[in-house]
Every structure is written in C-alpha cells, then in structure tokens.
Amino acid sequence: MHLTEAQAEVARGWLKDGVKLSDFQKRLEKEFGLRLTYMDTRLLVDDLRVVPKDVEPPKAPEPVASTAPAGATTTTTAQAYPAGTLPSPGAFGTPAMAQPAPGTAASPAGSGVSVTVDSITRPGALASGSVTFSDAQKAQWYLDQTGRFGMVPPQKGYRPSQEDLQQFQMLLDRELQRLGY
Numbered sequence: 001m002h003l004t005e006a007q008a009e010v011a012r013g014w015l016k017d018g019v020k021l022s023d024f025q026k027r028l029e030k031e032f033g034l035r036l037t038y039m040d041t042r043l044l045v046d047d048l049r050v051v052p053k054d055v056e057p058p059k060a061p062e063p064v065a066s067t068a069p070a071g072a073t074t075t076t077t078a079q080a081y082p083a084g085t086l087p088s089p090g091a092f093g094t095p096a097m098a099q100p101a102p103g104t105a106a107s108p109a110g111s112g113v114s115v116t117v118d119s120i121t122r123p124g125a126l127a128s129g130s131v132t133f134s135d136a137q138k139a140q141w142y143l144d145q146t147g148r149f150g151m152v153p154p155q156k157g158y159r160p161s162q163e164d165l166q167q168f169q170m171l172l173d174r175e176l177q178r179l180g181y
Contacts, residue, residue, distance in 0.1 A: 003032070003034075007032055008048060010031070011024070011028070011044075011048060012048055012050050014027060015045060015048065015050040015051075016050065021038070021041060021042065021045070022038070024041060024045070025038060025041040028041070028044075112134055112167070113131065113132065113133055113134055113164050113167040113168050113171060114131070114132045114171075115129060115130075115131050115168060115171040115172050115175055116130045116131070117129040117175055117176070117179060118130075122140075122142055124144060124145065125142040125143060125144055125145070126144065126145055126147070126181070127142065127143045127176060127179075127181055128141065128142040128143070129141055131151075131168050131172075133160040133161070133164040133168070134163075134164050134167075135160070135164075137153070137154070137155070137158055137160065138154060139151050139152060139153040139154065139158070139160075140152040141172070143176075143181075
C-alpha cells in the first residue's frame with residue numbers, strides 16, 4: 001500500500017480531479033499494479049491527505065405548490081361504490097404503537113369515510129393525517145420513511161369494517177396522488 005512520491009502525486013491529482021473512489025481503486029490497479037480492497041483504498045486516500053471532491057448531487061424537482069391556504073388540511077369524503085369495484089386494502093388494519101400527533105385536524109363525522117392529510121406532517125413520517133370511518137370512529141394514520149403504513153386508533157383493538165378500509169385506501173391513494181406523493 002506504499003506509493004512512491006511520484007505515484008502519490010499522480011494519485012493526488014486523480015482525487016483532486018474528482019475521480020470517484022471506486023474509479024480511483026481501479027486506476028491504482030491498472031496504472032501501478034496495486035490491487036487494494038475498498039477499505040484499503042479509503043485508508044490510502046486518508047494517507048495521501050486529500051479530500052476527494054464531492055460530486056454535486058442532482059437537483060431535486062421543485063415541490064408542487066398547494067392551492068390550499070396555509071394551515072389548512074385536505075379532506076376527501078367517500079361515496080357509495082358497488083361491491084367489487086375497489087382495490088383490496090392490504091394490511092391496513094394493523095394498529096401501530098405510536099401516539100396521535102397533537103394538533104391534527106379532525107374529520108367531520110358522518111356517513112361514509114373521510115380522510116384528512118395533515119398540513120404539517122408528524123415527525124418521522126412522510127405523510128400523516130386522520131380518518132373518520134362510517135361508524136364515526138376516528139384514527140390517526142401515517143406513512144413512515146420506508147413507505148410502511150401505520151394506523152393509530154383511539155380505542156385499543158378497534159378495527160374498521162372491510163368496506164371502510166377499502167374506501168379509506170382508495171381515498172388516501174387519491175389524496176396523496178393529488179398532493180404529489
């Protein structure tokens with residue numbers, strides 16, 4: 001893992017030019033016959049006292065601006081649908097071990113299912129909100145950073161009906177698509 005001073009200068013030049021570490025490792029083998037593991041390559045870079053240039057990350061697309069006023073929440077209410085026309089709900093009936101976020105907007109109670117997406121997402125979630133089922137029971141829902149769904153019902157062991165879960169899934173999907181998720 002020792003380089004001559006001439007080899008070290010050439011290697012420093014590669015790193016200053018912005019060569020990726022994996023490409024640097026390949027060049028060491030090709031040019032100097034030095035076959036190193038990735039970890040050994042990292043240690044060599046440290047020994048050369050050169051900080052590799054960071055490649056500029058691609059710019060993220062700008063978020064879609066919401067037409068809702070600041071602090072507002074979005075609510076969607078389900079209509080009656082013929083049996084067999086909705087997608088299956090998956091595993092939406094599994095409650096999570098989290099507490100409801102304070103200050104979330106409550107959906108109006110009534111017939112059908114209504115979904116509310118929080119304007120300020122709960123910590124640790126990509127999206128969150130609340131749902132009111134047809135039996136007037138409310139629950140908090142969230143999608144975590146790995147895309148897993150969680151529901152926090154106010155009563156331990158509460159499970160909504162299969163029809164309510166189907167309406168909830170459809171409304172949630174529609175609302176999240178509308179908001180750009």
